[in-house]
Amino acid sequence: MIAATVGGPEWFALKHDAEEFLYMEADLLDQRRFREWLDLLADDLVYFMPVRRNVKFGQHDEKENTRQGEGISWFDEDKWTLGKRVEQILTGVHYAEEPLSRVTHMVSNVRLLQVTPSPTDPAEIVVGSRFLVYQNRVEYETNMFVGRRTDTLRRHGESWLIARREMILEQNVLLAKNLSILF
Numbered sequence: 001m002i003a004a005t006v007g008g009p010e011w012f013a014l015k016h017d018a019e020e021f022l023y024m025e026a027d028l029l030d031q032r033r034f035r036e037w038l039d040l041l042a043d044d045l046v047y048f049m050p051v052r053r054n055v056k057f058g059q060h061d062e063k064e065n066t067r068q069g070e071g072i073s074w075f076d077e078d079k080w081t082l083g084k085r086v087e088q089i090l091t092g093v094h095y096a097e098e099p100l101s102r103v104t105h106m107v108s109n110v111r112l113l114q115v116t117p118s119p120t121d122p123a124e125i126v127v128g129s130r131f132l133v134y135q136n137r138v139e140y141e142t143n144m145f146v147g148r149r150t151d152t153l154r155r156h157g158e159s160w161l162i163a164r165r166e167m168i169l170e171q172n173v174l175l176a177k178n179l180s181i182l183f
Helices: 008-030 034-038 079-090
Strands: 041-050 073-077 102-118 121-137 143-156 159-169
Touching: 008 034, 008 102, 008 121, 008 143, 008 159, 034 079, 073 079, 073 102, 121 159
Parallel strands: 041 159
Antiparallel strands: 041 073, 102 121, 121 143, 143 159
């Protein structure tokens, strides 16, 4: 495993490849091509969004975010549960997504954090990014979700599969009525 540092054409090509993959994934979600999006997920996917808490100064690393598998989280899912969520949305009778939301996913600040085993032969990469997800439902419901993501992408032929996604929202109280959208 190599911590990714800037340098060399292989590094820049790999970073560009990861960015293009994340942008394409955002387009699939925005275009409501959910089944195609599911094809981008590894069978052993971990999809996790902790709940954030307000904590005293100095306790942020230890207590600010809930831990996977311990207590409550916004999402602690796998590919099967995400597939069931997609199936439910596509029935057309999902109360929280009928009519379907209009959603825009914006991805920025993409960085390579780790490359395994090397930039010239990457089997897996860890990519950090920031996101803004805008959701509009019916005539008057508008939500914005802002945060950070850490994605582990696994090489799959000429493309990638998402093996792990951890999303950190910058809010600890959600004003949205539900979290029926996909991040």
